[in-house]
Amino acid sequence: MAKDGKKSVRRDGDRPKARNPGKKRTDLARAADDGPDGPGGYVAGDRPAVALVVDVTLFAVDRGVLVILLVERRRAPDSGRWAVPGAVLEPDEELTAAAARAVVARTGVLEPFDRVEQLAVFDAPGRDPRTRVVSSAVLAVAPDAAPPAGGALASGRWWPVATIGTDAGPTMAFDHLDIVTTGVERLRARLEHSDLATALVDEPFTIGDLRRVYEAVWDVELEPANFRRKVLATPGLVAQTAGTRVVGTGRPADLYVRGAGAVLHPPMPRPG
Amino acid sequence: MAKDGKKSVRRDGDRPKARNPGKKRTDLARAADDGPDGPGGYVAGDRPAVALVVDVTLFAVDRGVLVILLVERRRAPDSGRWAVPGAVLEPDEELTAAAARAVVARTGVLEPFDRVEQLAVFDAPGRDPRTRVVSSAVLAVAPDAAPPAGGALASGRWWPVATIGTDAGPTMAFDHLDIVTTGVERLRARLEHSDLATALVDEPFTIGDLRRVYEAVWDVELEPANFRRKVLATPGLVAQTAGTRVVGTGRPADLYVRGAGAVLHPPMPRPG
DNA sequence: TGAATAGTGTCTTTCAGACAATATGGA
């Protein structure tokens, strides 16, 4: 397991620029067109010029490795490159529904989409060379059992996050390396402050299972004793069930299920 | 100063429903139209059905009170109600530029827009009764000196955040109470983890000035001694300048300017 | 028995929080 501290996912500091930023208009005078009432200029048939899509960063932990679901593009532009699943937002549809639709239709992965969170909006004018496309990206997680999607027919594949941005990883389409990077960072932060990690394991799970989720996402090693105490001291994070489980060797571990929901304060301490 | 702990801004738990949610389609089959390549169906002239606007929550601290800039609507629907400044996103425009445009044109408030952060996307299908409008809300702050915008001609006004949602406050248009609530909560969280508070005071400022910003935003009282130590122990948060300032009575306070930028870890401790 | 993992006990360090004490100006 890679515990050497090397991070292959890029940081914000060196994110690549959009290919075609276009001329940057900060033409303040244009606002006068709208008047003080928001989209007041709309009439039926006068349709907007900016397309809105939903892009989904779906993460799982597979045998101790943090992975993300990507799809391979089969059309120009950027054919053969990899992207996060996305869908154009339908007129009467919420972001969450569009996110689920994108993942299910493209990859066959049917996961619980009850814990989808907004991630960020990607708005650089040149990010899609065809037309102006603004992406509202979301963050979603699948429990441990989530298998690599489909067989030969599916265009989706789980990629280890550590490979993305390296030669061993996929070549990313458009600005999707940005999206993945942002998703990874958000996921790491959410594990500090929320109970999202419990959605990355199948029930029932042991404290060790949960610890390995943290270790995979954060790419660190955690002290088992201290981790256990912290988890059990957080109300609503986990609930113990009857029974124990023994995997290979070692003392059988108590089994737990997800708790009623918890905000972690103080947060789960993250080394580094 | 209101330090009684009462909060008048609503929490997520009781946020009002959108007026016209429409039928909730989670029609997964529709995704097949797009194929695995995102907005592949686009051709010139085939314009999207969802409009994207940028709504700005702009906060300041005015004499110890957290205030937000709102504009009064002068057209139906929701004429006479108050909204956060917004603008329809132009085809070649970034969110930040649209945010600045919205605030400047509607209110005359010309503030530094170098610290605009994304807030959230508001996507309920019925949130605007006229057409499908998705709002990408942003969070912005103005330094202490920011005056109430304009005179009788301006439609903008700074409202104390504590009044919003009460009889003494504005009646909010659409789902803008949600937007304001989300903005306030995010602002409070950002003060814990970032140096955003320094953008809410004019330079030069005293540690006491900065403390009063925290007290206004969080609606708490902070221990001056401990606050000072925490601020000075955080590298890059503030930088001392020559000179002191005495306001009324009391020992003159050392003067500081904003530091080179800081992420606060451990965060600024927030009581409660 | 030895290896491996789960779980408990306990000590140290760090930091938040409370509050006393001192510093320095204006009324």
Added chain:
DNA sequence: TCCATATTGTCTGAAAGACACTATTCA
């Protein structure tokens, strides 16, 4: 002088982090 605010000093308790120790299973 007194009062108000700034600044420094110091103590206490909570929690992180390290690590020794016990518990329990399989090979």
